Amino acid sequence: MSLTTPPPSVLDLSAAPLATGLRIGGQVLEGSAAPIDVINPATGEVIVRVASADEHDVDRAVHAAADTFRSGTWSRLAAHDRARVMHRFADGIEARMKDLYTLETTNNGRPITETRAQITRLPEWYRYNASLLLADRGAVVPLRGDYHSYTSRFPLGVVGILAPFNHPMMIASKSLAPALATGNSVVLKTSEQTPLTALLLSDIAADAGVPPGVLNVITGLGPTAGAALAEHPRVGKVVFTGGTEPGRAISVAAARRFAKATLELGGKSPVLVFADTPVEVAARGAAFAAFIGAGQTCIAGSRLLVQRECYDEVVDALARITEQIRLGDPAAADTQLGPVISERARSRILTRIRDGVAEGARLVTGGEAAQVPGLPGGYFVQPTVLADVTNDMQVAREEVFGPVVVAIPFDDEGDAVRLANDSPFALGSAIWTRDVARAHRVAEQLEMGMVWINDHHRLDPSSPWGGLKDSGIGREGGWESFHDFTHVRAITVRTAPDDVDWYGGRATGRLN
Structure with missing residues (x-):
């Protein structure tokens, strides 16, 4: 082990004004819980104090997301128009790249060379999922008889994403990109230890044209804000990256209301x-x-x-x-x-x-x-x-x-x-x-x-990422993730020239 000589000054954060408030329904709000000190792990010193959400704030964020979803401003926006916004979002991330990796390095202590290498890839996730949106097709289902049957997909509604401290932007984006591309509204709960880049990301999304209420970002403690989001009855899918035991509790909470869950948990690779x-x-x-x-x-x-x-x-x-x-x-x-x-x-x-x-x-x-x-x-x-x-x-x-x-x-x-x-x-x-x-x-x-x-740690937006056993369920990346932010519906059209008259004496064939 060797020790480097520290630089003459810490990272300059003046170019990236620190966002500290909750982002709910397009508004910047103070949290109802006690504010949280955000620590620089390289120095042990406080970087800034941010708002903290309680159960009431989480409920407000979920309802803002649900109301926006029902309004259709994003959920029913034409696929080409939604994809265009996603590409603008990716462009905005590129434009603020230095701010993002500076904030993240300061916030979680990962060396800036590693952080820069990882965060410069973020736009790929948004562009890739915008492309999947345009490439997606329903399936024609071959039914017996005079019927034409096909499938279509529609968004879940509100998605709750609980992001970790270790790779705040990359892990959040792996699910945020497909969730937005498929038309959902999102409540993103940051790690209480590393909230700064997600708050900035919400501003970038707004500047790109993502409507208010589509991306809501809350900061707060896991046992309060995180649990309230995972258990909220109006959240149709929960995405969580973290420890196995919290993930198990989140899975149970989602199962009670038959919500979907993607959980990337512990590992011993x-x-x-x-x-x-x-x-x-x-x-x-x-x-x-x-x-x-x-x-x-x-x-x-x-x-x-x-x-x-x-x-x-x-x-x-x-x-x-x-x-x-x-x-x-x-x-x-x-x-x-x-x-x-x-x-x-x-x-x-x-x-x-x-x-x-x-x-x-x-x-x-x-x-x-x-x-x-x-x-x-x-x-x-x-x-x-x-x-x-x-x-x-x-x-x-x-x-x-x-x-x-x-x-x-x-x-x-x-x-x-x-x-x-x-x-x-x-x-x-x-x-x-x-x-x-x-x-x-x-x-x-x-x-x-x-x-x-002959390698390790490699990921790509097109490749499914996830595990099994105590490492969780579900996948991030690829079609596997994209489609898991949707429901599938089957539509069947009767094409026979005669009418249905089962009880009129002409009942023939099969019921199912």
Whole structure:
């Protein structure tokens, strides 16, 4: 691990005036709950204080969204016109790109090089879903007899999106884009820790021509505002990214009213390294999988499974790379690892590391809080490698959600698949091998929502993203997501020349 020298000044936020109020029905409102201090995790200092919604505010936001939906200003707007607004929205995001990645880096502590690389892709999601809107077609259903049957789709109504702190804009946009494209109204509840970019995004949407009440943004605490949104009877679909237990509660709340739910929850993604992969290639790939975003991502490659014959070499190489990762101020261009989101998160991560060592894991490198020069209040954690872990240890089965990777040896292909699938989580996975046949063969045996081969963390608006088991349900991206923001209706037209006269003595054929 190495430490970067902090830049002479923090990121300049003057070019991006900080929005702090709730956005409901086109109005900027103060919340009814106590305001929330938004913290810069690199310094531990307050950036700004924002409004906080209570149950009453959430109800007001949902009703504003529902009233706008019923008015038809967006829900019944012609597809070409709605797509045109979506493209203007994407243009507006591009125009404010620097403001967005500056805000997000300051707000969640992710290094600015990572944040810029991720947020510059946001317009793709809005343009892609605008294109799906224009490309979408109903299906003709072949019925027996003199009938013409076809399907059409219509929006759900109000969609509630509960965004996380780790990738606030990217994760929100993965669902916001298809929800808007298909004609829904949205209430977006930000993480209380990272609300700033979503508030700015609502202003960009309004400037692009998204009608008032179509995109409502509320800030507030999860147990109050988040729970009220998930449980609201007028919300037709809930999208949530976060922990498994809150996701389970949200799923139950949605099921009670037969609402849809897309839940991207916990993960303990296995990275399978076979001995035919060059050691340095495997180690670099493992570090990328584990430490991007300070490991604060559900898809992090936090469970490294290495073929026994190259296990020691890969672990040693990974340790060497890990010790060279540059911790520092997220504003610095050469920083490779920023802080975790809060002091509470740092304490939890360090406790998990100590518990893993107590279980029998070998601490190879890291394992402590890091002190960064010039940033004594920052929530930094040394990137950590734990080796000689067994798959039944808690540190191998529970999500740490920090810069921690556990290394586990395996014997052969069958053993690797068994270990990879032996987890309560099933979000993503990666395979490192030079054997093309093995890559496909193993990928088909991994019971995961996503598999990368010789890579990790890659996403695209056209590719379905999501998991199973304790990693959640539903998909973001592609047609799978786009259509899940709609209902389907079947329309059947009788084309026979005679009238229906079932009770007039001419009853023939079938009822169904």
